[in-house]
Amino acid sequence: MKIFILSRNRPIFLWACLDSLYRHTRTPCRFILIDSASDDPLIRPVIEGFERRGMLAEIVWLKRNDATMVRAAIVERLDETDELFAFIESDVVLLPGSIGCWVARMAELMADPRLAMLGSLIDPDDFVSLDQARIAAPHLTEYELRDITHHEDPEARRHRPDPGQAVFSPHNPAGRLLMIRTEAVRRAGGATDSDLHDRLFELGYTTGISTEVRHRHLSLLNVYDYPAYDMNARNAYMYSLTYKAQAEQAIMAGLEQSGRITTEPDLHVVADGVRIDAERLDRVYRFTVPDAAEITLTCRRGFALQSVDRRPLGVSLGSLILDGVERLFDPQLQRGWYPAESAWRWTAGRAELPQVHSIELTVVGSVSYQTDPIEPMTDRQP
Numbered sequence: 001m002k003i004f005i006l007s008r009n010r011p012i013f014l015w016a017c018l019d020s021l022y023r024h025t026r027t028p029c030r031f032i033l034i035d036s037a038s039d040d041p042l043i044r045p046v047i048e049g050f051e052r053r054g055m056l057a058e059i060v061w062l063k064r065n066d067a068t069m070v071r072a073a074i075v076e077r078l079d080e081t082d083e084l085f086a087f088i089e090s091d092v093v094l095l096p097g098s099i100g101c102w103v104a105r106m107a108e109l110m111a112d113p114r115l116a117m118l119g120s121l122i123d124p125d126d127f128v129s130l131d132q133a134r135i136a137a138p139h140l141t142e143y144e145l146r147d148i149t150h151h152e153d154p155e156a157r158r159h160r161p162d163p164g165q166a167v168f169s170p171h172n173p174a175g176r177l178l179m180i181r182t183e184a185v186r187r188a189g190g191a192t193d194s195d196l197h198d199r200l201f202e203l204g205y206t207t208g209i210s211t212e213v214r215h216r217h218l219s220l221l222n223v224y225d226y227p228a229y230d231m232n233a234r235n236a237y238m239y240s241l242t243y244k245a246q247a248e249q250a251i252m253a254g255l256e257q258s259g260r261i262t263t264e265p266d267l268h269v270v271a272d273g274v275r276i277d278a279e280r281l282d283r284v285y286r287f288t289v290p291d292a293a294e295i296t297l298t299c300r301r302g303f304a305l306q307s308v309d310r311r312p313l314g315v316s317l318g319s320l321i322l323d324g325v326e327r328l329f330d331p332q333l334q335r336g337w338y339p340a341e342s343a344w345r346w347t348a349g350r351a352e353l354p355q356v357h358s359i360e361l362t363v364v365g366s367v368s369y370q371t372d373p374i375e376p377m378t379d380r381q382p
Contacts, residue, residue, distance in 0.1 A: 001029045001103060002082060004074050007090040008035070008065060010226055011042035013218040018050045020094040026101035029086075030057040034073050037065045067240045071190045082182050084110060089176040093216040095123060102213045106179040109167055109210060116184035116205035117196065119173025120213040124158045126220040127151075137227045147231045148223050155217075167208035172197035177215050181205070192241045198312065199243070202336070202350045244303040244310050250370060251305065265299040265315045265366050269359065287359040295356065296336065301349035302369035311338065314347035316365030322356045 005021070007014050021031070033047060033056050050056055058077075062069050078085060084107060099105045106118055128136075133145045146152065159170035175193035188199040197207050222229045239245050251261060267285060269276040271292035278285035289295060301312045314336075320328040327333065329340045336351030344364050353359070 001027070001084060001086060001107065002077060003029050003031050003086040003088065003103070004077075005031060005033045005088050005090060006036060006070060007033060007038060007043065007047070009038045009040040009043060010091065010218075010229075011040055011046045012225055014043065014090040015046045015049075016093050016218065017088070017090045018046070018055065020092075021088070022050065022053060022055050024094045024096060024101070025103055027103040027107075029103055031055055032058045032060065032077060034060045034062065034070060036062050036070060065237065067237060078182055084179055084181060086179045087175070087177075091218040092177050093218060094177075095214040095216060097212060097214060099212045103179075106210055106213055109208075110179060110181065112206075113181075114204070114206050115167070115208060116181040116188075116200045116203075117173055117193075117207040118167070118179045119175075119193075119207075119209045120177045120215050121161075121209055121211050122155045122174065123214060123216045124155065126216055126218070127153075127156050128220060128223055133223045136223050140223075140227075144231065145223070147235075148227075148229065150217075150220055161211040165211055168211060169206070169208045173207055173209045174217075176217060177213075189243070189246075190241070191243050191246070192238060195241075195243050195312070198348070202348075239310075242310060243301075243312055244305075247303050247368065247370060248305055251368070262300075262369050262371050263366050265302075265363070265369060267297070267299040267315055267363065269353075270294075270296045270298050283363045285359075285361050285363065289357050289359060291357075292355065295353040297347060297351045297353055297359075297361075299347070299349055300369035300371075302367040304367050311346070312348055313367050314349040314351065315363050316344045316346045318344050318362045318364035319360075320345075321358075321360040322354065323358055 003021075003025075005017070035043065035047070047056070047059060051059065060073050062073065074085075074087070086103065086106075094102060102120070106120075109115065110118055128149045130145055130149065130151065133140075133149050137145065137148070140148065150156065154171040155174065159168075161168040172194045175196075178193070184200060184203065184205050185196065187203055188196055190196070191199065200207055218225075268278065269287045269289060271289050272294055276287055276289060278287050280286075299314045301314055303310075303313060317328055319326060328345055332354070333351070336348050338346040338348060346365070
């Protein structure tokens with residue numbers, strides 16, 4: 001199996017990450033380190049030390065800290081034989097356990113073909129309290145302290161699995177240590193962990209967190225070890241990974257002029273895998289649905305560009321009448337539906353519906369959509 005390690009400065013963390021992988025990996029694999037244009041002079045000596053150990057099969061030195069170049073470097077090294085691959089960021093330290101090798105155990109769990117992305121369980125004891133952070137870094141503002149300590153991360157809630165539960169899913173698996181099904185991510189397109197998690201579910205896959213493979217997240221300790229760490233640059237980099245940022249980049253690349261950006265949502269119903277088109281009068285759509293176990297209201301997904309809203313959006317509805325009953329604000333409508341806003345409600349592109357035979361809806365809002373969405377995992381860096 002190919003294991004991609006992404007590094008960017010912070011040599012203390014990189015050494016600890018590589019050392020833990022070197023000690024705890026027992027399954028034959030191919031470690032490929034991608035350095036994203038580190039400018040800390042201590043990074044190369046750390047990497048050279050593990051190169052002398054014989055650990056690293058390949059080292060890729062990128063010229064820029066660019067998410068597109070990282071994706072391209074990974075894609076170029078995957079082939080048709082790579083059913084699975086692993087991705088690890090250099091602020092991760094694997095913890096010892098009783099499962100043998102982490103690679104073998106995660107691959108065993110991914111024998112389930114529907115499981116597309118598997119993360120590992122964090123050690124929550126590294127979360128730094130705000131009181132401790134204020135003492136360690138008195139020069140930081142309250143916002144900066146909450147940001148650098150990852151105070152809002154869902155992992156800080158210390159979710160714990162039930163006894164004997166090998167995989168659980170209280171939230172999306174964190175992108176810092178993942179085993180990924182190659183075919184699934186090619187279909188979905190690379191993105192942030194949360195965006196990818198949502199897209200995979202829309203495609204019929206699941207994700208999860210291994211309860212037996214555990215790690216430390218050293219970035220939680222930035223306030224001690226790297227108090228000058230630029231969280232603004234980090235957040236901008238993370239935003240560049242989102243599907244919304246990719247759509248904005250596509251427009252900047254001229255796709256709007258080439259006809260690959262549209263405001264037409266291609267709204268239809270899918271009933272047990274069969275597409276049903278509407279009888280349409282302007283913004284009113286009417287569907288007749290046969291008996292079906294699974295029904296979804298499906299359309300393209302886009303974004304409210306040049307806005308602070310980062311959600312992937314389908315269409316905004318002003319009404320939704322199912323079998324003659326208004327149901328738009330029904331709390332039972334969950335997957336694929338955003339909470340109601342005033343007099344309308346957005347879908348996320350694939351919204352599940354109950355078993356019904358007639359659907360009448362009114363579209364009151366749409367966004368910009370790509371007619372042929374870019375899937376970054378299949379792109380090549382020029």
